[in-house]
Amino acid sequence: MRRLALVALLLVSACRLTSADVVLSSPAECAGQRADGLSPDRVVVGGIYPLSGPASAYAAVAQGVSAYFAWANARGGVAGRQVEFLVRDDGYQPARAVEEARRLVDSDRVFALFQTLGTPSTAAVRGYADRRGVPQLFVASGASDWGDASYPWTIGFQPTYAAEARVYAEHLLRTRPHATVAVLYQNDDFGHELLTAFEEAVAGTGVEVVARRSYEVMDADVQAQMADLAGSGAGVFLNVGTPKFAAQALAADAAMTGWNPLHLLNGVANTPSLIAAVGPAALRGVLTTNFYKDPAAWPDDPAVRTYLGAVGKYVPEADPSSSQVMFGWTSAAAFAATMERMECPSREGLMAAARHLRGVELGTLLPGITLSTSPDDPYPVEELRVFRFADSRWEAV
Secondary structure, eight states, X not given: OOOOEEEEOOOOOOOOOSSSOOOOOOGXXXXXXXXXXXXXXXXXXXXXXXXXXXXXXXXXXXXXXXXXXXXXXXXXXXXXXXXXXXXXXXXXXXXXXXXXXXXXXXXXXXXXEEEEBSHHHHHHHHHHHHHHTOOEEEEBOOOGGGGOTTOTTEEEOSOOHHHHHHHHHXXXXXXXXXXEEEEEEESSHHHHHHHHHHHHHHTXXXXXXXXXXXXXXXXXXXXHHHHHHHHTTOSEEEEEOOHHHHHHHHHHHHHOTTOXXXXXXXXXXXXXXXXXXXXXXXXXXXXXXXXXXXXXXXXXOHHHHHHHHHHHHHOTXXXXXXXXXXHHHHHHHHHHHHHHTOSSSSHHHHHHHHTOOOSBOOTTBOTTOOBOOBTTBOOSOXXXXXXXXXXXXXXXX
């Protein structure tokens, strides 16, 4: 897949970290702080995504980010600064992610890394970003690790996988309090965190995990794992995978007429490529979670209309109905809101602002959900809603 690169307009400012306890600085305290990639009228930002490889469906996230920045450009940017958004491909390989981060920081001299996508790649880059004092802002991964005070230059965006797991557990405890559950999960930090959190959430209840099977990101398919899980006869199937493998699991589930569990699909797998691969019929009745607006369900919403128009104009090759494109747009809006709140024009000030968000509203977040952080609470979004796939789209439960 070709690499994406886009110049977008946006403001960036920031202040110097010595620990996770970031304190907003006054302008007089900004002297000596670092502002590579920032000028009075421009800021350079880099993102790392799997544009190729087994998780290439997530390239759509970069398209959404690009659309937002281009839309901001056309309106003069944010506070008068333009954003040059540089996109790099790591193929969903952590070692390549580190190479691309070095390239962005050392050669392209970016002001900040806005998004590395995926738990393995983000974890691989985190140490480098911390050593170099470069913001790794609003990473596209739900791992709880992005709240680790040992790495004050990294912060997440979406609800954690543990939070998502607890939502599934709570839903089952309310609706199927004696359910048996079979789990397919990716054998990495992403899969392990969601599985472990789910098991902890149902421990001591009538809900029981009776079968677990993992897969590797380089596997060809998950047919054998699905056959084993079907043999458990579980009444619920928890599908913890990236789009390629989650789609295979959905197709296998639909084909197994002798096994008809309630299907729980982890949110990061919900992509147009998955829906196209299995078809709407295979998704009917499947449950998932989300925290931002589905363009298909909110066509008349003003913020969604703005999004649809911008994607069609600036990134016409993107699918505006894609939840991944919307995720990218929404996270870029969060980045803009954070930069608008910076007091110091430096990298340190960017992180200070990111850790002092107070009920920030974004038009494409679901009603009632806002961005909120503090030095003791580094998780910007902590709420999720449950959705069920009806005849052609996701509907709120």
